[in-house]
Amino acid sequence: MNQLATSMFSIVEAWFLAPDIKLLKIQAPLIARKRKAGQFVIVRVHEHGERIPLTIADADPGLGTITIIVQGIGKTTRQVNLLNAGDALLDVVGPLGNPSDIRLFGSVAVIGGGVGTAIAYPTAVALKEVGNFVISIVGARSKELVIMEEEMRATSDELFVVTDDGSYGRQGLVTDMLRELIEAGRSIDHVLAIGPIPMMQAVAEVTRPHKIATTVSLNPIMVDGTGMCGGCRVLVGNESRFACVEGPEFNAHAVDFRMLAQRNRLYRSQEQAALKKFENWLQYALDPTPCCQLEKEHPEIGPRSHT
Ligand code: FAD
Numbered sequence: 510m511n512q513l514a515t516s517m518f519s520i521v522e523a524w525f526l527a528p529d530i531k532l533l534k535i536q537a538p539l540i541a542r543k544r545k546a547g548q549f550v551i552v553r554v555h556e557h558g559e560r561i562p563l564t565i566a567d568a569d570p571g572l573g574t575i576t577i578i579v580q581g582i583g584k585t586t587r588q589v590n591l592l593n594a595g596d597a598l599l600d601v602v603g604p605l606g607n608p609s610d611i612r613l614f615g616s617v618a619v620i621g622g623g624v625g626t627a628i629a630y631p632t633a634v635a636l637k638e639v640g641n642f643v644i645s646i647v648g649a650r651s652k653e654l655v656i657m658e659e660e661m662r663a664t665s666d667e668l669f670v671v672t673d674d675g676s677y678g679r680q681g682l683v684t685d686m687l688r689e690l691i692e693a694g695r696s697i698d699h700v701l702a703i704g705p706i707p708m709m710q711a712v713a714e715v716t717r718p719h720k721i722a723t724t725v726s727l728n729p730i731m732v733d734g735t736g737m738c739g740g741c742r743v744l745v746g747n748e749s750r751f752a753c754v755e756g757p758e759f760n761a762h763a764v765d766f767r768m769l770a771q772r773n774r775l776y777r778s779q780e781q782a783a784l785k786k787f788e789n790w791l792q793y794a795l796d797p798t799p800c801c802q803l804e805k806e807h808p809e810i811g812p813r814s815h816t
């Protein structure tokens with residue numbers, strides 16, 4: 510890590526909220542002062558690392574810190590999740606993207622699926638602050654994957670937790686809970702849904718027949734985050750939009766989710782290969798026992814290279 514990065518983007522706190530989901534507080538005073546709910550940063554762990562977008566889950570302008578919550582699903586997110594207090598990120602660019610549309614809608618359902626809950630949280634706070642009645646639905650596959658429950662409870666008028674396997678809260682998907690509320694005649698003027706693409710699409714289909722305005726935060730591949738590379742192109746209402754500068758939030762009823770999912774799969778084999786190589790390196794770094802006869806006989810050849 511270079512000196513500038515260490516002093517600017519050092520990690521002051523880090524802990525796991527759930528298996529593979531880590532919260533990190535990072536020194537980034539300018540971003541902490543400027544950021545608004547719904548915005549994100551693009552980070553790089555090291556000089557040869559890729560740039561990945563992460564939502565600013567919270568910020569403390571007084572302490573000059575921002576909070577990110579990272580699900581380790583590929584090489585770079587796992588690299589981030591290996592970092593601890595005292596380490597640093599090489600660079601953190603932001604705040605990027607448009608802030609969430611914060612208005613007095615009336616009654617708003619905020620839906621977080623898995624790590625999407627961390628992304629929905631700052632917007633839920635802002636929606637509550639302007640006087641909305643906030644009904645939150647937090648979904649996870651099972652109990653140990655439920656995150657931010659207390660934070661969401663503190664900013665919601667009502668909170669429902671659902672798990673796919675019924676190990677905590679009610680059993681079912683977030684859409685089951687939403688459907689139940691709508692069918693019970695609860696007044697819902699606006700829905701915000703953030704999580705896996707199939708979840709956001711399913712929420713859109715639940716609200717569409719009831720004409721409930723629904724916003725989703727899209728997660729396409731991003732590179733520069735400034736509208737230059739085209740990586741984050743999404744189709745909304747049959748028009749090409751760049752999620753980094755025109756989003757990431759869009760009208761769920763106009764989003765082409767199929768195309769988003771297809772584009773996110775474009776580099777899957779390369780992503781899987783990079784992750785496998787990284788996991789091999791990591792296993793060796795943690796347990797540098799020679800892996801083959803050649804290494805046993807020739808320890809001078811050293812550890813396998815890390816890319
Ligand atoms: P990659 O090498 O890119 O590989 C990802 C692979 O994981 C792909 O093959 C994909 O198909 C697969 N995959 C996707 N979902 C899952 C899953 N649930 N389980 C297993 N595999 C899966 N992520 C966060 O964790 N926190 C955030 O706050 C956050 N905010 C974001 C904000 C924006 C605006 C955007 C666009 C994305 C955000 N993301 C966030 C997603 C994050 O940027 C990506 O997860 C990250 O870029 C992946 O990089 P990687 O190198 O670790 O994985």
Ligand code: NAD
Nearest residue numbers: 622623624648649650682683704705707708711726727728
């Ligand atoms: P997950 O697969 O565990 O799903 C979380 C919850 O979402 C489930 O418990 C369920 O209630 C709901 N859900 C999932 N699929 C559904 C469907 N088809 N219909 C109805 N409800 C459904 O989620 P995870 O493993 O925590 O992953 C989070 C996902 O969020 C990742 O796929 C990641 O790519 C995505 N993500 C999205 C954003 C964004 O900005 N939208 C940002 C980061 C990550």
Ligand code: FES
Nearest residue numbers: 734736738739753
């Ligand atoms: Fe490059 Fe949006 S990330 S144009």
